[in-house]
Amino acid sequence: MGGETKAFTLAQVSEHNTSKDCWLVIEGKVYDVTKFLEDHPGGDEVLLSSTGKDATDDFEDVGHSSTAKAMMDEFYVGDIDTATIPTKNKYTPPKQPHYNQDKTPDFIIKLLQFLVPLLILGIAVGIRFYTKSQ
Template sequence: MASDKVFEFEEVAKHNVTKDCWIVIDGKVYDVTPFMDEHPGGDEVLLAVTGKDATADFEDIGHSDSAREMMEKYHIGQIDASTIPVKRTYVNPQQAPSHVDKDNDFLIKILQFLVPILILGLAFGIRQYTKSE
């Protein structure tokens, strides 16, 4: 049975065009190529979830029970979960821990003090140099 086949993520990710499109949802691999023209959201929606685990995207939309039943005819196998890349989560730079924060704060304070003095000195030097006597 085709649904017993186990695919590595790298193989599934290669199928990422309109004429050959596979997606991963809930650990299952679906070949949605025949459904591309029929998908209510358009083929762009399906193409956008290739190359990643599309489970969250699928659940966020709130698909109907009939849509879930329809998926079974496109089911071609399982994904080897150990081959799915670890999802990187965004960490706000202000929240990111850093051992150099104290060094950076000191450097910023020095620059905030020195830059205006350097600018004033430069302006004074230019004025003295260009001053007509």
């Protein structure tokens, strides 16, 4: 990696997307992997499918060895202009109504909805037995 490094836009890197000219962006660096396509253990299609975007996640997901990472130096051609890479949207959960931790009013209403009919039934059965025994 000589003195001055060249900066490429994502559009420039995206132009190199064939088996005869293949560039990748990994961790902000641009690599010309054209000569490595035939030797890549995962096949050339894996590399070709990662052109035109930031391939860092694809690269990391596979879990490359330290030897594979060391090999990258020989394919380095410059850095990516990070302003040209679209930012990833951070997941924002949907807005939900405020959770009311004080459930006392709801709990009392549900308890009464269960107990009042039960009490009425108990009174009715009690009156019936009381009047039959008289």
